[in-house]
Amino acid sequence: MDDDAVLFRALSDATRRTILDELTERDGQTLFEICSRLAMKHGSTSSRQAISQHLAVLEDAGLLRTRREGRYKFHHIDTRPLRSIAERWPTREEPVP
Template sequence: MGDVFKALADSTRRTILDELAEKDGQSLFEICTRLVMRHNSTLTRQAISQHLAVLEDADLVRSERQGRTKIHHLNTEPLRSIAERWPS
């Protein structure tokens, strides 16, 4: 669960999750484009790829290969686990 909190601690990673929540199943190119167009991001593709790797390590993002393209999907299960741990 610590990986989830670490992943969520960064505002860029939260923005990536927001973008995947709005439109699931995006390639790195699509995510980069949305971050530039909607959030005026100046991050490189490599930096965004590293953020995606942290999100994948925390199981907040899952990816699949479609040919030469890696498609990223939001996984909300770790967030549900947090909510279930401390119910209101």
């Protein structure tokens, strides 16, 4: 699968987009924090394992970076892959007739 396909697949899921929204609001969360925020703010009933799988898809697409600190793994949003979308379909200033 090419990079764009991986990126679009990662963005196609509502839960993954919500995870990115939460990391935009508060970057550098652990799996526990992400699961808690999704449950409390969005009523998510997804298991910890399901959220972990969503995080892996986001990481494979380059939308997420992780860092370990002792026993904890922190997740950080990385929007650089989204530039390929903006470059592929640039915004035009002139109105469309």
